[in-house]
Amino acid sequence: MENRSLVTIAEHSREKIMYLIEMAKEFEKHTNRKLLNGKVIATLFFEPSTRTRLSFETAANRLGARVIGFTDPKATSSSKGETLKDTIMMVSNYADAIVMRHYLEGAARYASEVSPVPILNAGDGANQHPSQTMLDLYSIYKTQGTLDNLNIYLVGDLKYGRTVHSLLMAMRHFNPTFHFIAPEELKMPEVYKLYCEKHGIRYVEHTDFNEDTIAGADILYMTRVQRERFTDLMEYERVKDMYLLKLNMLGKAKDNMKILHPLPRVNEIEYSIDNDPHAYYFEQAHNGLFARQALICDALGITLDQVREDKTIID
């Protein structure tokens, strides 16, 4: 059987990414359907992640699937020492696809190798979070009308932020220019800069963050600088307020510029920006619903044509 699991977006071709964006568009037009009537989707969250789980479960529910699963591994046999493989084998007897969040890196790849049903990776440790990447790509496409030739500014924790790493890799097909804006301790790791060089992706590094540095941005992708990431707390105190986006920094921003953030936000985007036309992070989260509907259907082998010819639309 062909393995339809989703482990990472980084392996997807340009065509596959555009195909999934087209499918997400269809689900945005008509979100409520009975396309997955009779299907059961399992959501296994070995580590809590409320917004990702709610988004996946809503995506499945709005397509008519039923959802089973757990949100707290303490209540399951994995706390008794059951292996991941055994848990997956057991659940695959009940569900047509498994959405899994795990605290260990590589858990999704391994699950996809042992599972007889498709696995959708909802985050595996610091490794991959492909549904977040897909909704980021969809949000960029929706706001810019294209994914090609964009100036994407990544701000904040570029060292540990897996969303920025996945986005960087997925954008390699689209001739982007990246700007990396981060404190010294949280710089983009060498391995990703080598990745850029290998794939001909242009990038510029900055440590300062002000009105002028972001003036050329089409996409301003904010992330949170977290205290626990610092070995040197003096350094944290010094830089923690340097990467906060304030309303008065948007004066020179391009009209088409949109601010994205994977959420949750703490204080890195000033609340007064929420009503500014550049703010897009709440819509971005909403797009996650359509992106995840597309990913679930693709994992189940439902094609774009089938979605377009779908007669089960409710709204």
Next chain:
Amino acid sequence: MKRQELLVAALQNGTVIDHIPSNKLFQVVNLLHLENMSSAITIGYNLKSQKMGEKSIIKIADKFFTDDELNQLSVISPNVTLCTIKDYEVVEKKEVKTPDHLTGIVKCKNPKCITNNEPMQTVFHVIDKEKGIIQCHYCNNEQNIDQVTLISD
């Protein structure tokens, strides 16, 4: 050199693994699981070598390894020589090559990798043979082949 060669019994049929750095000998033994074999095995340790000063050698009777098995040796010792012996003659002589993949040989250094928390085999992809960089198939962490920990250690 003749005297040293006499110290290690000649082989009628089998495999000779030569030019093993002496400090790697027991890792090679572990890696090939020689302890589970029933055929005659001669091990020469700390022998004099013109090429490397000091070396070790393993002769295994009636056992022929696949290329994949032998190429795994490159992780611990990239320069060993392998001879296949048939009827006291060397019928094939080759050097180990770094393989494209390492299965069940190297431990992932990332404690949060699934391979360190689940009863399963590790898989690494050799992504740069010249620099000796390998990448975990599961967690994507990279490490240098010179600094790896072996599963058998």
